[in-house]
Amino acid sequence: MVLRRIRNMVVATVNDNLDKMENPLVMINQYLRDMEEELSKARHAVAQQEAIKADFERRLTYSQKMKKKRYDQAQIAVNSGEEDLARKALMEMKQHEEKVLQYEEIYEQSVAQLVELKEQLGKLEERIQALRDKRHTLVARANVVKAKEHMNASINRIDSNSSYREFQRLEARIMDMETKANVYTAYNFDGEQTAFTKLEHEEDVEKELQKLKEVQKA
The missing domain is CATH 1.20.5 (Single alpha-helices involved in coiled-coils or other helix-helix interfaces)
Incomplete structure (x- = not known):
């Protein structure tokens, strides 16, 4: 009899802990918190990609500007009979020309990556908002179930109470x-x-x- 009572107490405790662990509302809230963290990380990644795009855009604009400037300087040097100075200006122009090609490719990639990240961010935001809306419905349903369980337990407790x-x-x-x-x-x-x-x-x-x-x- 004593062993059976102890066993029942242990089983009841385990079941109570399992109920708490598997509480739908607790799990829903935790899942939403995890999703909110992922959303925060995604927004941070988008912000970083925007900064990267802006940086390569500045580099590209600067290289394009310097390429034109060195070409104009080479022309002036040639007109002035300064061939060495013209060669130097043209050499730097070629360097900036290579950078322009390099930065154009990287810039285009960063733009495409930013578009992709923003699309993913939008989908993630829509999904999380749908989960938030669904949570209200689930909370309402869970509260009804909880209230019914409480009332049934109260009725049983009253019926069995001395x-x-x-x-x-x-x-x-x-x-x-x-x-x-x-x-x-x-x-x-x-x-x-x-x-x-x-x-x-x-x-x-x-x-x-x-x-x-x-x-x-x-």
């Missing part, structure tokens, strides 16, 4: 007392009726006796 049985016993006792009180009242009422009837009879007897006396005198 105080409720004692209440029923007292109710039966009161009904018994009411029955006895009604019987006593009826008895008293009948007794009073009998006394009144006796008085009426005595009056009738006296009247009849008086009549007899009058007949005898006559």
Whole structure:
């Protein structure tokens, strides 16, 4: 008996812990928190990619500007008969030209990557918003279930509670007392009726006796 009681207590404790672990609302909230963290990371990644794109855009613009500048300087040097200076300007122009090609490719890649990241971010935001909306519905349904479980447990607790049985016993006792009180009242009422009837009879007897006396005198 003792071992069975201990076993039941252990099983009840384990089941209670499992219920807490598998609480749908707790799991939903945790899942949403995880998704919010992922959303924050995704937004940070998009912000970083925007910064990278902007940086390569500045580099590209600068290289394009320097390429043109060195070409113009080379032309001026040639017109002035400064061939060495023109060669130097053209050499730097070629270097900037290579950078332009390099930065154009990288910039285009960064733009494509940014577009892709923003699309993924938009999908993630839509999904999380749908989960938020779904959460309200699930919370409402879970609250209804919880309320029903609580009421059922309360009803079962009341039905099995000794105080409720004692209440029923007292109710039966009161009904018994009411029955006895009604019987006593009826008895008293009948007794009073009998006394009144006796008085009426005595009056009738006296009247009849008086009549007899009058007949005898006559």
